[in-house]
Every structure is written in structure tokens, then in C-alpha cells.
Amino acid sequence: MVNFEMEIKKINPINIKEMELNRYKINDDIKKSIILYNSAIGEIKKSNFELAVNDLKKALSYNKGFSDAIKLIGLCYVSMKQYRNAEKVFKKLKKYAIYDSLANDYIQSLKIKSSRGRNVNNMDVINHINSDIWNEYSTKPKRSTGKIIMIILSIVIIMGGIAMNYFYPKFIQIAMAKVPIETQEFLNKLSINNKLIVKQEEVDKDQNKVGDSLEENMVNLESSEKAKIDSEDQKIKNDSYKNNILGMLNDAEKSIGDGKYEMAAEDLINLKNENFDNDTKVKYDKLWQDLKIRGIWPIYNDGNKLYKQKKYAEALPKLKMTSQIDSDIDIMPWLMYQIGICYKETNDYSNALTYFRQVKDKYPKTEYASYADYSMKEMGN
Known part of the structure; x- marks a missing residue:
């Protein structure tokens, strides 16, 4: 039988900084969900299980696939003796392959725990x-x-x-x-x-x-x-x-x-x-x-080098990052055209068209406007 108290004690906060060192980028919504998850763990340590459940539900609103949050909601319901709610949550947890076996153990242990809790009048x-x-x-x-x-x-x-x-x-x-x-x-x-x-x-x-x-x-x-x-x-x-x-x-x-x-x-x-x-x-x-x-020129130079080597998928994030750092950089017409080409060569024609049109609309008197127009015609637009 699962010891639910020990299961809760084993839960630890998620280190956002460590994750960012090991990944290219973490979505803002995922960050918010992790912050709320960590906040919920703090509430649990104070035995504020209802507040913890509220935080975890908010975390799921930002990140619906956050299986750790689903698991922790179920454990909170067990601590609150809301066994039916806990069982419903654990059944949802079974959908995630990583927790399928554990969710079954939880449900079986929950049935034993709830049956022992019944009192004869x-x-x-x-x-x-x-x-x-x-x-x-x-x-x-x-x-x-x-x-x-x-x-x-x-x-x-x-x-x-x-x-x-x-x-x-x-x-x-x-x-x-x-x-x-x-x-x-x-x-x-x-x-x-x-x-x-x-x-x-x-x-x-x-x-x-x-x-x-x-x-x-x-x-x-x-x-x-x-x-x-x-x-x-x-x-x-x-x-x-x-x-x-x-x-x-x-x-x-x-x-x-x-x-x-x-x-x-x-x-x-x-x-x-x-x-x-x-x-x-x-x-x-x-x-x-x-x-x-x-930092802007070292980042651009790396991206431009990859672009010239026709490594468009690797060049794209560096070139886009350059445009985000300084939207008034003097090479912006050329930079936007390069980004459009990267999208085109990686078969993302929708984004390619977006950047080519921006080159034509914002910089109509530059040579890159005609380059962009030619690329659009090549794509059939």
C-alpha cells in the first residue's frame, strides 16, 4: 500500500534556472506554471492544501500537460480526505505513460484507505x-x-x-x-x-x-x-x-x-x-x-556565417534574435530578407511570405524589396 504522506514529502520544487541552462528556451506560460507549482509546494508544507490545489489548477491553466501538477492535486485531495476527487485526478494521471503504473498503485491504495476510514454508526x-x-x-x-x-x-x-x-x-x-x-x-x-x-x-x-x-x-x-x-x-x-x-x-x-x-x-x-x-x-x-x-554583432555574425553556409535552420534563431535585440539596426532590410529566406528554405512558406512582405512594405526603395518580390514569385505569390 502506498504511503501518501511520504509521497507528498518526496515532492521537491522545480529549479527553473537549471532547466534554462539545459534547454534552448522555456515558454513564458511554462515558467508561470512552474512558479505556481513551486508556490503550491510551499502551501503544502504549511498544510494549506486548499490553497495549494488552487495554485496547481492555475498552473494547469498555463500548462495543461503538466502531469506533476496533476499528480500533486491528487495527493492534496488525499490529505484533505476527499477520496473521490483524488480518485478522479489519479484516473486522469493514468493518461500519461510515465505515471500509468504509479496511478494504478495510488487508486488501489486509495480504495483500501477509504474503506478503512468508514465508521459503523x-x-x-x-x-x-x-x-x-x-x-x-x-x-x-x-x-x-x-x-x-x-x-x-x-x-x-x-x-x-x-x-x-x-x-x-x-x-x-x-x-x-x-x-x-x-x-x-x-x-x-x-x-x-x-x-x-x-x-x-x-x-x-x-x-x-x-x-x-x-x-x-x-x-x-x-x-x-x-x-x-x-x-x-x-x-x-x-x-x-x-x-x-x-x-x-x-x-x-x-x-x-x-x-x-x-x-x-x-x-x-x-x-x-x-x-x-x-x-x-x-x-x-x-x-x-x-x-x-x-552582444548584437557577435550574435549576428554567427548567424550570417551559417546563412552563407546554407545552414538555414541553424542560422534562423540567431538572425531572429538579432532583429529582436535592436529593431532599428541599420542592416534591418537585409536582415529581414535573410530571415525570410531561412523560412523559405526550411519550407515554412507562411512565415517566409510574412517577412518578404514586410521588406516590401517597410523598405520599398531598397534593393532587398525587389529581392523579396522575386522570392515571393518563386513561391507562386
Whole structure:
């Protein structure tokens, strides 16, 4: 059987920086999903499973194939004892080949865990008393079969006669006088029991009123506390997000200093559309300017060399990166034409047409406009 507590403890945050060192580029949405995933792990350590689930669902909205997030949602539901929700999530997890076997183990262990958690309801106290009373009389030594029959008939007659009490009170009194003493004792105890039930119901009703009032106060208190927690959590998330951005800027600064201009360009381009505070914006702009001065030509020269060697697929990202670093570079007409050719030679005709048209529209008086027009005709446009 799977130890779900240990499964959660084994979960570790994802190191975005390390991933970026090993990959060419990480999509912005994937970065956001990882940040939210790491935030959820922080909530889990504080046992805030509901907040963790909310963060993980947001992470999935940015990255629907984030199987680790799906797995962690299921584990959170187990910790919250929401076993049905957990089972649904684990069934979704089975769709991913890497987790198929583990998801099956989770589901089987979950069935065992949920079955152990079921409690058998206790018998009602009053019913228990009634049972004791009946047993008291049913286990007494039997005097004769006729006596038993007489007791049963007496009970039926008396219970039926209650309805007649209002109209024939004297008749009922005579009949009761002839009922065996043991039966009268049983009925008297039963009557007392019924009164106890009514009294207990009144007590329960009063307790429910008090309970409802306390519950309402608790809900109000919890709402206030939750609002406070949400505010604090949002601040933590904002701080975490800012720290990640500052970390990427520090990496970009180091890359520029080490002459790793493409790596720096990737970080800065990925952060281009983020909302910075004033201090962060100043640092970002300074790094961008440093990259334009020191890095743009080394990146372009590498791309141009590959272009001349007709290694268009390798040249394309370097040439595009050059155009993104400085959209006003003096070789822009030629650069855009080169990018168009790279797309054309890699059979991406849609993007090729886009760049050729931009050359014609933005730089109609240059020789590259006529080159672009010729290339478009070659493509049948």
C-alpha cells in the first residue's frame, strides 16, 4: 500500500534556472506554471492544501500537460480526505505513460484507505434501552405457552384501546386492571422511554440552535482569517515571482560579462513583456542596452556565417534574435530578407511570405524589396 504522506514529502520544487541552462528556451506560460507549482509546494508544507490545489489548477491553466501538477492535486485531495476527487485526478494521471503504473498503485491504495476510514454508526441510545427492556422480559423463565400468548394479546388490546380512551375511559381502566403485572411494567417503562425520547429531542433542538449560532460565528471568523491569509499568501507569491525575475536578470548580467550573449538574450527577451517595478525596470533596461552594444554583432555574425553556409535552420534563431535585440539596426532590410529566406528554405512558406512582405512594405526603395518580390514569385505569390 502506498504511503501518501511520504509521497507528498518526496515532492521537491522545480529549479527553473537549471532547466534554462539545459534547454534552448522555456515558454513564458511554462515558467508561470512552474512558479505556481513551486508556490503550491510551499502551501503544502504549511498544510494549506486548499490553497495549494488552487495554485496547481492555475498552473494547469498555463500548462495543461503538466502531469506533476496533476499528480500533486491528487495527493492534496488525499490529505484533505476527499477520496473521490483524488480518485478522479489519479484516473486522469493514468493518461500519461510515465505515471500509468504509479496511478494504478495510488487508486488501489486509495480504495483500501477509504474503506478503512468508514465508521459503523452507533445504535441510538433510546432504541438500545427499548431493546434492553424487551430482552428483560423475553429472557425471563417462561411459565407457560398460554401465558406468553396472553401477554401478546394484552399488548395488542391495550395499544388498540388507547384510541378509545377518550370516549371510554372507564372501560380502559377496567381493561388495564386485568393486564398481567409484567406486561404493565413493560408498557410503563416503554411510556417512560417515549417521554425520554421527546425530552431528548427538545434538548437536541436547543443544542442545534446553539450549534448553528456558533457555526455562523466560526464561518465569519474563518472568512476574516482567510482574507488575511489570502493577502499574506499573495504577498509571498508576488515576492517569489519578483525573486525569480531578479534571478534571471542576475543570470543575464553574468552571461553578458562572460561573453555568452545568446544566453543573456534569451533571458531578456523572455522577460520583455513582464510588469516590472521601478528598480527592476532600471536594471532590465541597463542590461538590454549592454546587450545591444556588446552582444548584437557577435550574435549576428554567427548567424550570417551559417546563412552563407546554407545552414538555414541553424542560422534562423540567431538572425531572429538579432532583429529582436535592436529593431532599428541599420542592416534591418537585409536582415529581414535573410530571415525570410531561412523560412523559405526550411519550407515554412507562411512565415517566409510574412517577412518578404514586410521588406516590401517597410523598405520599398531598397534593393532587398525587389529581392523579396522575386522570392515571393518563386513561391507562386
